Amino acid sequence: MSYTSLNYLLYVAVCLIVYGIAPKKFRWVVLLAASMGFYAIVCMKYIGFVILTAATTFAGGLGLEKYISVSDAYVKSQKGKWSKEEKNAYKDKATRNKKLICAAVLVLNFGILAFLKYYNFFADSLNVILKHFGGKIPNLGLFLPLGISFYTFQSMGYIIDIYRKKYKAERNPAKFLLFVSFFPQIVQGPISFYSNLASQLYEGNKLKFENFKQGVLLITWGFFKKLIIADRLAQTVSTIPGEHRKYSGTVVLVTALIYALQLYADFSGGIDISRGVAQLFGINMAENFKRPYFSKDISEYWHRWHITLGGWLREYLFYPVAMSKPFQKMGKNLKAKFGMKISKVVPVSIASLITFIVVGVWHGANWKYVAFGVWNGGIIMISTLLESNFADWKKKLKIENTNKLFITFQVIRTFLIVLVGYYFDIAPGFKDAMHMMYVSVADFHVSELLTAGLFTDIMVAKREMLIVAVATVTMLIVSIIQERCEKKNDDTIPSSEKTLRAVICKKHFVFQSAIFLLLFFSVLVFGEYGPGSDPADFVYAQF
Amino acid sequence: MKGKIKKRVLKLTALFVAVLVLYMANSQLLIRTGMSAESHIRNFYREPKNTIDVAFIGSSEMYADYSAPLAYDRCGYTSYNLCFDGAVGLYYGSMLKEFMSRQDPQLVVIEVNGYFYTEERSHQEGSVRKWLDNMHKNSNWAGEISKNIPREEQINYYFNLFKYHSNWARPEGQTQRLKDLIRNDSTKVSMMKSFGTRTATKSVAKVKRKGSPKMYDFGEQCLDETISVCKELGIENVLFIRVPHKDKLDDKTSDRIEKIVTDAGYDYVNFERMSDQIGIDEDKDYYNGEHMNVFGNEKNTAFIADYISEHYDLDTSHSEEVDAQWRECADYTKGIFEVLGSRTLENEDLAYGEYSDFSDEARDELLARRERKKKEKAEKEKKGEKFEDELEEEPPPPEG
Structure with missing residues (x-):
């Protein structure tokens, strides 16, 4: 059940209805059931990993907090009884123990992530050496559980914050499991801070028409980017780099440019869908993109x-x-x-x-x-x-x-x-990347950009490319408007109301509807989906 | 508060209606199942209710080999070919149900070619969609989808824009379809009652099937199912036929069908065995191995019409309006057959359907276009590029 599938949208619709009907104090239970249900449908085999991370982090958080409060209380109780040295010695010991608890949780969870993610890499690297001695480390055929990077980072942020005494540890393990597994963000983020997300998940939000409108608009915009631009270019990116020696430098450079467009449209489109779905439930998730290609330096x-x-x-x-x-x-x-x-x-x-x-x-x-x-x-x-x-x-x-x-x-x-x-x-590897960069400069010919053969090489038909171009220009214009909206120097307007969708949703109903219909039918007609098309996974889902 | 909610509900309803209208418009604009199949099925629904005396169900043989207006002209009974290229026996039952839901024919004639397809072939999306995407959206349609389409694919049939949306990239083909549709719908009813041919005696559009057709277990199941539907619908007069083909049905298969059909209390006639009586000249009356040209069609129609009139006691009395309409259709069809006959003698080998523009200008344009595309194709192939013709004429009927 991909985020871009009809099944997912139906799933969200059902969850939203149940969420709306459920009593306020049980709404977080609906979200938890929806999140666990989603994970079970998509990746039942690995659901244990999410639960393990949630359980260890939850227990670690409680233990850490308890240890901190006990040790702090003990220090207080010994006020005036201890010498400065004794006090410092106890504090050092307490800090060491706190670090130990925190590190145990971090090592366990990052260890699982690292093992699943890097075992094959290290095994292959070591096998290059071991083959000279006749040895071999077996390939375990490991797969990454859905969203492991994202939920691990999110959970580990929580335990570090508890260590830093930023907030109180969560008392309810089921609620904590919801924070770790919230279904709109499990596949590719955004990675949320506990302090920003948890209360929104637990408090039982009232379904608001304004959130509904903005959420739907954001989801449709995400679909626009993902299905019209990203998925149409996916084949080029997945094929040409692997066979780059067959192609001219011009084609390689165009492929790299296409990748820049495809990756942004794919990742930001996916995040828009995630944030849009969350907004339907009244949950504002952190922004993950702010027009990155408008940056003036790499740090920005x-x-x-x-x-x-x-x-x-x-x-x-x-x-x-x-x-x-x-x-x-x-x-x-x-x-x-x-x-x-x-x-x-x-x-x-x-x-x-x-x-x-x-x-x-x-x-x-x-x-x-x-x-x-x-x-x-x-x-x-x-x-x-x-x-x-x-x-x-x-x-x-x-x-x-x-x-x-x-x-x-x-x-x-x-x-x-x-x-x-x-x-x-x-590039498939480091050497290939260097070669691709070299040919992009040494074998680049402007004249090749104007030939029909280029479209054959990059495997996107002229008409399809025209649609990508129109969609990209639309995305560019929208980005410029978004940039202007957010730069408004009016501090009386909350940042959530400076977004383009918030601005659109304040306009006349006919205007709002026209924008929605235009987006919706652009996706429906020009989107890359349905029988005969090969739906591309979200690029960042693999990370 | 109440007023605000009411306003919102109204707004959302308006938006929903706009979505629905735009969705339907886009679906209509982008659907493409082949104009031949679309016109034959679409035109069936345009026939006034309960005006057809004889129902014909079958695949491409029926629109190529039998002309309802010519049969009317000869014997006075009204009939309609509910058929399309590559129609498989699996769907004969629902075709029959659809026919009976709008008409009350005295006789049902079923051409048996649909039973010679394999199970795999019968589920091929291309031919399945010709029927399911063009028939009316009713319980029969929903039943066929739920019965024959894999669960995960059903959604694409309920919302056919999911399938056809990518046709935006073929504007030439979609524009041509619209032009054909407008021409097709310009008359009150279909003038030729489901018709298609090629003006040739040896067409380049060959059939892939080699040798005598076979009826597999799956085909037999489909035949049994059709019989069950006939019984379920309480149809008394059913005539299963085999129209003449160049590759004849072997005796064993024909006898097997005959036994199944007659055991069920229905009739079976293999007209292939009567080719000589019909007066078929294999060198002049076919455009390929399985389909007759207009000359063969005229002979075959006359023979079948006579056979039906002789063997079934049909009441051919109709209202004045119906007779006037059918007379007009018959005269029109005779005129078109004359035009197409001379073009067949020239062996121009173009595809025509009841929706076609039969004028000489249109013909010249098609011929010029064909030459142009041939050149384009040769040039593209020389460069190693893929050639795609959006207006490709009706593909040859699929192999069994």
Whole structure:
């Protein structure tokens, strides 16, 4: 039951009706049943993994909280009785134990994820060495449970927050299971923080017409992106990189550009469907995309692309690494030798690089993903290190930050940097990625772009490409309007009302209906679905 | 509060109606099952209720080999070919039910070709859709879907836009279909009562079936089922026939059918065995192995019409309006047969149906187009590119 199937929409409709009928205090039970039901239908075999993660995190959270409160109370009770040394010694011990509980939960759950995700990668890598000694590690034929990355990250965020005493641990295991498995987001996120999502899931929202309208509009828009653009281009992306040596550099470059479009339409389309479904139930899930290809630098790009993963990594990896004792020590040493600027920039840059290598490895068990992480992290590291130099150059060249030509240059430059990263994504391996990049430059011919043969090569007929082009221009226009809506400097308007769909839903009913009908029938007629079409899975569902 | 809810309900209802109307319009615009099948089935529903004396059920043989207006002209009974290319016996029962739901024929004639298809072939989406997507959407239709279509695919039959939406990419084909439909519907009733031919004696549109057709166990089951439907509907006069083909039905198969049919109390005639009496000239009266051209059609129609008139006591009295309409159809059909006859002698080998534009200008345009497409095809093939002709003439009937 894919998010783009009719069955899923019917499932959502039934759940919504039951949710609306159910008494307010039991509405979270409906969501839990719907989430478990969805997981059972799609991936019954692995439902135990979700329950295991939820159970261990829930128990870990309660245990951790209890330990924290007991130890804190004990410290309080010993006030005036302990010497400073005794107090510090106890606090150190308590911190160690807290860390131990938290680490146990993290190691167990990340361990399961890592084992399932990376076992084959390590086995294959080791087998290259072992074959010289006649040994071999067996391939266990492991499969990833649906959404394991997403629910593991979400749950681990919770346990770290409990460790940090950000909020109280959840008392009800069933409620916690709902937080871990909420069905609209289980396949590919967004990864939510407990503090943002949990209360919305548990409080039993009233079904509002406004939410219904906005939700339906967002779902339809998601379908528009996924079925008209992404799925129409899926075959090109899944075929050409694997056989890239058969094609000219022009075709390879066009394929990379197509991938940039397909990936965005696929992932953001899927997220729109997820967020739209959640909104029907009155639940506002975090945004995952903010027009990433409008970014002026790579750092901004990562604040606009897969925002929730970026947010998670910043909160639970980047800051802890950058603020860790070794990094602080490194800063101090650098300050003494190279001054203030270097001491600030270098540790942050290294922490960025580590974070992006993790991002790369999260994408998959392959050296090309490590290269993807190094590329992105490296660019951020270099740009951070050279930031002041860039500022000097701009000053010398008298370039204002508001100069539109300069902004256009920045946007294109950032897109090209991102595009290089995509080569690692689509190529079968690291060497292939390098070869594809090479031919994209060395064997690129503008004249080839104008030949009919190009459409044959990229396996998209001219008319289909025309539809993709129209849909892409529509997406671009919508993105520009969204950007303007959100940039409105009116603090009296809540951010939820600055969205384009909120603006549309405030217009006259005829206008709202016309927009919906246009979108709906565009999807129905021009969408890539139905008998004879091969529905493509969401790209990020594999991660 | 009540007023607000009422307003919302009204708005949502209006939106729902708009969705429904647009959905139906898009479905109508984008559906494409082949104009031949669509016209034969569509025209059946355009016949005034309870005006048909003889029901004909079958596959492509019926619209190629038998002309209802010519039979009327000869013997005075009204009839209609509810048939389409590749119609399989599996659907004869529902075709019959559909016929009986609108007409009250005195005799039902069933051509047995549909029983010679394999089970796999009978479930091929292309031919199944010719029937299910063109018949009226009623309980008979829903019953056939639930009975014969795999559960996971049923939704695509209930909402046929799911299947046909990609036809937006074939605007030339869809435009041609619309033009054909407009021409088809320009008269009050169908003028030729389900008709299709090729103007040739040796068409390039060959049938793939080689040798004598066979009736498999599945075909026999379908025949039994058709008989059950006849009984269930209380039809007394049923005549199972085999119209002449170049590849004749072997005696064993024919005898087997005869036994099953006559055991059930119905009649069976193998007209293939009477080819000489009919006056069929195999070199001149067929356009391919399984279908007659207009010359064969005229001879076959005359023979079958005479046979029916002689063997069944049909009441051929009709209202003045019905007779006037049928007279007009018969005269029109005779005129068209004359035109097509001369074109057949020229061996132009073009496909025609009751919806066609029979003018010389249209014919010249089709011939010119055919030449143009041939060149395009050769050029594309030379470049190794795929050639797709949206207006491809009716494909040859599928093999059994």
